[in-house]
Amino acid sequence: MIRLALLLLAGALAFAQAPFGLVVHGGAGSVTAQRYPPPADKPYRDGLERALAAGYAILEKGGSAVDAVEAAVRVLEEDPHFNAGIGATVTRAGTHELDAAIMDGATLKAGAVAGLQHVKSPIGLARLVMDRTPHVLLIGEGAEAFARSQGLEPVPNTFFRTPAQWEAYQKAHKPVTRDTVGAVALDRKGNLAAATSTGGMLDKLPGRVGDAPLIGAGTYADNRTCAVSCTGWGEFFIRAAVAHDVSARMEYKGDALAKAAADALDKATRMGGPGGLIALDAQGHYTLPFTTPGMFRAVRLSTGVHEVKLFGGA
Numbered sequence: 001m002i003r004l005a006l007l008l009l010a011g012a013l014a015f016a017q018a019p020f021g022l023v024v025h026g027g028a029g030s031v032t033a034q035r036y037p038p039p040a041d042k043p044y045r046d047g048l049e050r051a052l053a054a055g056y057a058i059l060e061k062g063g064s065a066v067d068a069v070e071a072a073v074r075v076l077e078e079d080p081h082f083n084a085g086i087g088a089t090v091t092r093a094g095t096h097e098l099d100a101a102i103m104d105g106a107t108l109k110a111g112a113v114a115g116l117q118h119v120k121s122p123i124g125l126a127r128l129v130m131d132r133t134p135h136v137l138l139i140g141e142g143a144e145a146f147a148r149s150q151g152l153e154p155v156p157n158t159f160f161r162t163p164a165q166w167e168a169y170q171k172a173h174k175p176v177t178r179d180t181v182g183a184v185a186l187d188r189k190g191n192l193a194a195a196t197s198t199g200g201m202l203d204k205l206p207g208r209v210g211d212a213p214l215i216g217a218g219t220y221a222d223n224r225t226c227a228v229s230c231t232g233w234g235e236f237f238i239r240a241a242v243a244h245d246v247s248a249r250m251e252y253k254g255d256a257l258a259k260a261a262a263d264a265l266d267k268a269t270r271m272g273g274p275g276g277l278i279a280l281d282a283q284g285h286y287t288l289p290f291t292t293p294g295m296f297r298a299v300r301l302s303t304g305v306h307e308v309k310l311f312g313g314a
């Protein structure tokens, strides 16, 4: 009897002390103090804080890492300052095409969507693909039909348009990266998850799919290694399989998280594709490397870490 009580107590203590938390990003790119001087930086910092709060509240109550990353990314999709959901980039044809993916590190199940034009929350639909279909990736019209079959109300494509993205589109002469969003989380049970959502590159050709919805390229999670969400020039992140490369370096080489992430990112950058990523491991270590001038990023862990940063040091 006493042994059982002690065991239960030890279990409860371990649950209470196990680190948990999440990291979010709002994209890497020409994020500099000159471009975002106060108070222009405030809506970005506030948006990242809101995403952290949404995910952290779920983790604190004992909710899952998958629920936390979905909730955090939904907040950023609804925020017009970031290139995901409302505020998505404009394609060369003047439309919006959205991509997203989510992965559960406990089961290695994943769901993803690409080329959406009428689904309010791409990450929400990616979650439904993971939970309610035998598939991993649904695209275009088939994905839209699946969304309707799940009771999601279609929105007009202009729902995603913001004056800032429209102006950027009118000035754009070539495809450029624009502030994808993502989240990685560790829950109290030690499970990891990753989620990424984006409008993709500004001025992309219609039909172009980036790294964000491709499992192993822009998004990956495995409880045995880490959870990763990438941002940057997607074509290079696809070719370098960056998100899975971080996990593979940990699994095959025994690299620590920070080294694995830096080396995987360096590979994509040397190939010609700068960017950044956020990654978290099952012990609560995190890393936020980027090879661009800045990256919108924020961390909140049960160990007390709580920070929001946009540029090199701040």
Ligand code: ASP
Pocket (backbone or CB within 6 Å): 027, 028, 177, 178, 179, 180, 198, 199, 200, 201, 209, 210, 211, 212, 218, 230, 231, 232, 233, 234, 235
């Ligand atoms: N990785 C995204 C894409 O290529 C863009 C970005 O992160 O800025 O679609």
